[in-house]
Amino acid sequence: SWLRADKGLPVTSLGVTRFLHWTVSAANPEVLFAIVEQNGEPRLFVSTDRGDSWQVGGRWTTEGLPWSFALTSSPQSADQLYLAQGGHIWHSADQARSWRAAGALPGALTTASLLL
Numbered sequence: 461s462w463l464r465a466d467k468g469l470p471v472t473s474l475g476v477t478r479f480l481h482w483t484v485s486a487a488n489p490e491v492l493f494a495i496v497e498q499n500g501e502p503r504l505f506v507s508t509d510r511g512d513s514w515q516v517g518g519r520w521t522t523e524g525l526p527w528s529f530a531l532t533s534s535p536q537s538a539d540q541l542y543l544a545q546g547g548h549i550w551h552s553a554d555q556a557r558s559w560r561a562a563g564a565l566p567g568a569l570t571t572a573s574l575l576l
Contacts, residue, residue: 465511470498481529488538493517493556495529495543502527504543506556517556520545 525546534540
């Protein structure tokens with residue numbers, strides 16, 4: 461059966477959470493990551509209790525980039541997370557609290573979903 465796991469995530473004016481992408485940590489199934497829309501911007505949230513509660517993650521540069529996202533986590537560590545957006549790649553080593561640019565996709569591949 462399915463259980464709601466969006467308690468504490470932002471909602472739109474329609475009263476729903478607009479999920480843009482989400483993933484479960486490959487190293488720890490208790491840890492969930494979700495990119496949701498908040499005030500017209502993409503924001504990443506982290507849950508360490510299977511979605512019972514959520515904390516806002518760090519920001520990455522989104523200005524001028526399309527809203528096409530892909531998330532993946534390391535199978536060895538729940539702290540390691542990779543985010544691709546609009547052909548750009550970011551890496552977090554601290555469970556999404558901070559981000560650093562980690563490169564870009566080749567020019568022909570401009571959609572993040574093609575990477576992951």
